[in-house]
Amino acid sequence: MDYEIFDLGDVTLQSGVTLPNAFLAYKTYGTLNEKKDNVIVYPTAFGDQHDQNEWLIGNGMALDPREYFIIVPNLLGNGLSSSPSNTPQPFDRANFPKVTIYDNVTLQHRLVTEKFGIQKIALVVGWSMGGVQSFQWGASYPAMVERIAPFCGGAKTWPQTYVVLDGMKAALMAAVDFDSSKLNQLTSKDMRAVGRVYAGWGISQAFYREELYREIGYDSLEGFVSGVWENSFMRMDPHNVLAMLWTGQHADLSANPSYNGDFDKALQSIKAPAFIMPGSTDLFCIADENEYEAQLMPNAVFQPIESIWGHFAGRGINSADNKFIDDNLKRLLSLPKSG
Structure with a gap:
C-alpha cells in the first residue's frame, strides 16, 4: 500500500446522515518544514486516485517535493477513501450516503490540521473535480489558503x-x-x-x-x-x-452555511491569488463559465489552456499542456501571499 489512512471516526455529513468509521486515504510527497508553511494540497478528481496526480509532482517542477510538502487526499467514493465499495453494511454499495464537495473539503481540513498541525496552505491545486475542491478550499478557509489553481474545473456544476x-x-x-x-x-x-x-x-x-x-x-x-x-x-x-x-452533480462552493447559496458572494470571498485554467476546447467544464467565476474573484487571473485536448488538457497526457500548467503554477507560487 503506497498511501496512508486518516481515521475520521463517525462523521455527520451535510445530508445529516452519520457515516460510521469514515476515513481518508492520502499520500504525501516531500517534507513538512519547521514553520509548516510549505504545504500544497492537491485533491484527486472524479474516478482518480492519488497516483494519477503524480505527473504534476517532481524535481524541478512547480510541485517540487524538495521544496514543498504536497498532500494528495483521495476523494470520498474513489475506492480508497470511504466509498460504497469499502464501507460495511448498512452503507455499502447503493446504500452509501450522499457526499458533497463541502464534506470532502471539511474532512481534508481535518486531515491537514489534526494530523499535521498545519495552519497555512501555500496552494490548493486540482484538475476537474479536484479543481472544484480547490475553489471550495478557497471559499471555506480564506484565511488559511494562500493561493488556488483550479484547472478544467468550475466553482460549481453549471447546467451543461x-x-x-x-x-x-x-x-x-x-x-x-x-x-x-x-x-x-x-x-x-x-x-x-x-x-x-x-x-x-x-x-x-x-x-x-x-x-x-x-x-x-x-x-x-x-x-x-x-x-x-x-x-x-x-x-x-x-x-x-x-x-x-452525485458529488459532482451537486457541487457548488456556496451550498453551505457560510454562503447559503449566494454563489457570487462565495466567489468574491476568495481573496487568495488564483490562476483559473480551463481547457479552451473543454466541452463540459466550459471556459466561459470559468471566466465568469474569475471576474468575481478579487485576485484571479483567467488563463485558458489553448489546446484541442478538451477536458483532458488537464490530464497530464499532452506535454505542451503539461508545461503550460506547470509554468503557470510556478508563476503563481512566486506571487506574494494574499492578505
Missing part, C-alpha cells in the same frame, strides 16, 4: 456539466431498467456504456477530427474508444461511480 454527468448516470441506470431498487445488481461490465458516453465529452471534436489518438498508440477510432474509454471506466466500481457522480 450536470447534463453530461447525468448522461453517464443514465447509462448505468439503463442497465437496471431505471429501477433504483436493483442498483446492487450493477457490475463493472455495466461501466462499458458509461465509457462510451464520456468518450464524446472528454476531448474535443478537433482531437477526433485530427486523429490525435494515433499519437498515443491507437490506429483507429474504435480502438481508441474501446482501449481508453471503455477500459478505464470498466476498472471502476459502478457504485463508487454513482456516488462520485
Whole structure:
C-alpha cells in the first residue's frame, strides 16, 4: 500500500446522515518544514486516485517535493477513501450516503490540521473535480489558503456539466431498467456504456477530427474508444461511480452555511491569488463559465489552456499542456501571499 489512512471516526455529513468509521486515504510527497508553511494540497478528481496526480509532482517542477510538502487526499467514493465499495453494511454499495464537495473539503481540513498541525496552505491545486475542491478550499478557509489553481474545473456544476454527468448516470441506470431498487445488481461490465458516453465529452471534436489518438498508440477510432474509454471506466466500481457522480452533480462552493447559496458572494470571498485554467476546447467544464467565476474573484487571473485536448488538457497526457500548467503554477507560487 503506497498511501496512508486518516481515521475520521463517525462523521455527520451535510445530508445529516452519520457515516460510521469514515476515513481518508492520502499520500504525501516531500517534507513538512519547521514553520509548516510549505504545504500544497492537491485533491484527486472524479474516478482518480492519488497516483494519477503524480505527473504534476517532481524535481524541478512547480510541485517540487524538495521544496514543498504536497498532500494528495483521495476523494470520498474513489475506492480508497470511504466509498460504497469499502464501507460495511448498512452503507455499502447503493446504500452509501450522499457526499458533497463541502464534506470532502471539511474532512481534508481535518486531515491537514489534526494530523499535521498545519495552519497555512501555500496552494490548493486540482484538475476537474479536484479543481472544484480547490475553489471550495478557497471559499471555506480564506484565511488559511494562500493561493488556488483550479484547472478544467468550475466553482460549481453549471447546467451543461450536470447534463453530461447525468448522461453517464443514465447509462448505468439503463442497465437496471431505471429501477433504483436493483442498483446492487450493477457490475463493472455495466461501466462499458458509461465509457462510451464520456468518450464524446472528454476531448474535443478537433482531437477526433485530427486523429490525435494515433499519437498515443491507437490506429483507429474504435480502438481508441474501446482501449481508453471503455477500459478505464470498466476498472471502476459502478457504485463508487454513482456516488462520485452525485458529488459532482451537486457541487457548488456556496451550498453551505457560510454562503447559503449566494454563489457570487462565495466567489468574491476568495481573496487568495488564483490562476483559473480551463481547457479552451473543454466541452463540459466550459471556459466561459470559468471566466465568469474569475471576474468575481478579487485576485484571479483567467488563463485558458489553448489546446484541442478538451477536458483532458488537464490530464497530464499532452506535454505542451503539461508545461503550460506547470509554468503557470510556478508563476503563481512566486506571487506574494494574499492578505
